Amino acid sequence: MSYVRWTPAMSVGEPRLDRDHRVLIGLINRVESARDTTVAGGGTRHDVLADVLATLIAYTVFHFGREEQVMAACGYPDLDVHRDEHEALTAEVRALAERFAADPLAIPLDDVLAFLRDWLSHHILLQDMAYRDVVNRQPEAAAAAAAAYGDFDFAAAALAASEPELEDAS
Numbered sequence: 001m002s003y004v005r006w007t008p009a010m011s012v013g014e015p016r017l018d019r020d021h022r023v024l025i026g027l028i029n030r031v032e033s034a035r036d037t038t039v040a041g042g043g044t045r046h047d048v049l050a051d052v053l054a055t056l057i058a059y060t061v062f063h064f065g066r067e068e069q070v071m072a073a074c075g076y077p078d079l080d081v082h083r084d085e086h087e088a089l090t091a092e093v094r095a096l097a098e099r100f101a102a103d104p105l106a107i108p109l110d111d112v113l114a115f116l117r118d119w120l121s122h123h124i125l126l127q128d129m130a131y132r133d134v135v136n137r138q139p140e141a142a143a144a145a146a147a148a149y150g151d152f153d154f155a156a157a158a159l160a161a162s163e164p165e166l167e168d169a170s
Contacts, residue, residue, distance in 0.1 A: 003029045004120065012128050013136040014070055016146035020063040021124050023152065027052050027059075028116045034109055046104050049112060053097045059152060060090050066149040067128075073145035074138045076131045085127055089119065 004025045011018050034048035064086040071079045096115060100107045135142045 003032055004117075010125065012124075012132045013139070014142045014146055016143075016149075016151075017063075017067055017070060017128075017135075020059075020066065020152070021128075023059060023063070024116065024120060024124065027056060028113065028120065031109060031113050031116060045109055049100060049104070049107065049109065052112070053093075053100055056093050057097055060086075060093050062149075062152045064090065066146055069149050070135060070142050070145045071131050073141045074131075074134050076134045078130065082127065082131065085123065089123060 006022055006025055010021060012021070030048060031052055034045045068079065068083055068086065071082060076082070092115070096107065096112070
């Protein structure tokens with residue numbers, strides 16, 4: 001297995017954003033652990049992918065919102081370009097989740113891993129590093145903006161993902 005480990009070189013300088021990025025690393029490692037037919041807790045690959053994709057949808061919306069708020073508070077000049085990148089990644093996550101919902105067997109575990117690893121290597125290690133200097137020059141503004149956004153609620157994300165969609169009863 002090829003687990004990803006957090007290193008200081010991955011830091012963007014704002015602790016909450018770094019913690020958010022560690023969530024993605026955790027999701028990568030969770031999918032990596034699913035290479036075994038049965039994973040910790042008795043789940044299957046299907047269970048792991050369903051859980052990771054559901055979490056990933058909520059996570060992208062939350063994290064990208066927080067990150068954009070921090071960049072705006074620090075006056076990052078390429079915020080619009082970065083926001084476009086976020087929108088494209090969010091669309092990819094939703095498309096992946098929709099494909100999985102339609103046919104769980106249509107998405108190989110290796111495809112999900114490749115997508116997540118590309119996200120880490122391209123977006124976080126390349127795109128996000130572009131704003132690091134701006135954020136690090138204004139740590140108070142970055143910290144205030146990140147803290148104001150709150151924290152990601154994994155329990156709520158899991159619950160929302162497990163609830164069936166209900167039609168409007170009115």
